[in-house]
Amino acid sequence: MLLLTGATGLVGSALLRRLVAEGAQVRCLVRDPRRLGAQRVRVQIALGDLTDPPSFRNALRGVRTVVHLAASIRDQPQGSIEELNGIATWRMVQAAEKAGVERFVFFSVLGASIHHRARFFRAKALAEQAVEEAGLDSIVFAPSIVYAPGDPWLTVLERLALLPVMPVSGRGRALYQPIWAEDVADCVMAALREPDGERRTEPRREADRREADRRASGHPGRYELAGPETLSHNDIVRVVLGSLNRRRPLVHVPTPIVSRSLRLLERVAGPNAFATWDEAELMEVPMVSARGAADVEGLGVEPARMAAVLGVG
Numbered sequence: 633m634l635l636l637t638g639a640t641g642l643v644g645s646a647l648l649r650r651l652v653a654e655g656a657q658v659r660c661l662v663r664d665p666r667r668l669g670a671q672r673v674r675v676q677i678a679l680g681d682l683t684d685p686p687s688f689r690n691a692l693r694g695v696r697t698v699v700h701l702a703a704s705i706r707d708q709p710q711g712s713i714e715e716l717n718g719i720a721t722w723r724m725v726q727a728a729e730k731a732g733v734e735r736f737v738f739f740s741v742l743g744a745s746i747h748h749r750a751r752f753f754r755a756k757a758l759a760e761q762a763v764e765e766a767g768l769d770s771i772v773f774a775p776s777i778v779y780a781p782g783d784p785w786l787t788v789l790e791r792l793a794l795l796p797v798m799p800v801s802g803r804g805r806a807l808y809q810p811i812w813a814e815d816v817a818d819c820v821m822a823a824l825r826e827p828d829g830e831r832r833t834e835p836r837r838e839a840d841r842r843e844a845d846r847r848a849s850g851h852p853g854r855y856e857l858a859g860p861e862t863l864s865h866n867d868i869v870r871v872v873l874g875s876l877n878r879r880r881p882l883v884h885v886p887t888p889i890v891s892r893s894l895r896l897l898e899r900v901a902g903p904n905a906f907a908t909w910d911e912a913e914l915m916e917v918p919m920v921s922a923r924g925a926a927d928v929e930g931l932g933v934e935p936a937r938m939a940a941v942l943g944v945g
């Protein structure tokens with residue numbers, strides 16, 4: 633039995649489709665099973681919440697592998713970013729160890745560090761530490777920005793593109809290697825199939841060299857998931873505008889104005905705010921891997937370019 637958290641999310645839904653198609657026995661820890669759509673009849677459901685540790689115990693019964701994707705880039709009424717991403721992961725790992733789970737797959741973020749300026753990156757760094765220090769076989773994925781057509785982030789950009797000018801928070805120069813959620817799900821499937829981290833598609837010697845590099849970098853089961861191209865925030869906005877066939881001048885809104893306005897909006901609109909400063913800040917911090925797409929390709933996945941996925945050119 634495999635426990636999947638975050639099955640209703642961007643990566644989770646793509647991964648769940650693949651697991652179900654392969655006939656895997658899957659249990660999903662969800663807040664609202666209706667959000668699983670048609671898949672809810674093909675999986676076991678464990679009602680749970682990241683802020684409710686007793687729900688982890690029930691969900692983990694008889695589980696050998698956990699794929700922990702559930703996370704949040706904004707505060708929720710029941711839990712802060714730190715609780716939802718950091719403390720909840722630590723609790724999930726503890727519960728998994730107690731339940732006799734063999735393998736724990738965790739999604740961190742590219743560039744996670746306890747010294748990072750963004751709360752989300754600090755919380756993920758602590759979570760990653762908890763996973764790596766646990767007595768479980770672990771695999772950590774650290775993705776750059778993950779996207780899919782119609783996802784909440786691209787939807788915000790599409791709505792902004794209705795304005796006569798395209799507002800961009802800050803200077804828009806931070807760099808990313810966006811990766812399509814479908815490619816991310818393929819990477820997870822490949823890593824689950826090859827628990828020892830060996831590669832199928834590479835010549836043996838090359839696979840050995842990469843494995844040695846990764847061991848030297850600290851954690852052998854850590855994959856940086858980066859797409860095939862390095863794009864600035866400005867470039868990404870231009871790709872999205874291109875996919876909508878809209879020409880708009882980019883207007884850079886100074887960061888202090890964005891942060892003050894979004895904090896005010898959050899105070900007024902609460903959890904329903906269309907964007908928060910914690911989310912907008914993520915587009916000001918680079919998320920690039922020095923290895924580029926090597927880890928993705930090493931898993932046998934040829935990552936798609938963002939423009940191709942969004943149907944530009």
Ligand SMILES: NC(=O)c1ccc[n+]([C@@H]2O[C@H](COP(=O)([O-])OP(=O)(O)OC[C@H]3O[C@@H](n4cnc5c(N)ncnc54)[C@H](OP(=O)(O)O)[C@@H]3O)[C@@H](O)[C@H]2O)c1
Pocket residue numbers: 637638639640641642643644661662663664667680681682683700701702703704708716739740741742774775776777778779
């Ligand atoms: N997307 C990116 O650009 C990106 C970049 C780097 C790392 N990551 C990491 O990659 C993983 C997958 O990301 P994603 O983009 O697929 O995430 P996502 O689309 O935002 O989905 C988040 C998932 O977490 C669940 N969740 C949120 N709060 C919860 C709570 N309190 N209790 C239980 N479940 C809760 C959501 O369930 P509901 O349906 O109930 O809301 C949803 O299934 C995450 O760990 C994320 O931090 C993502």
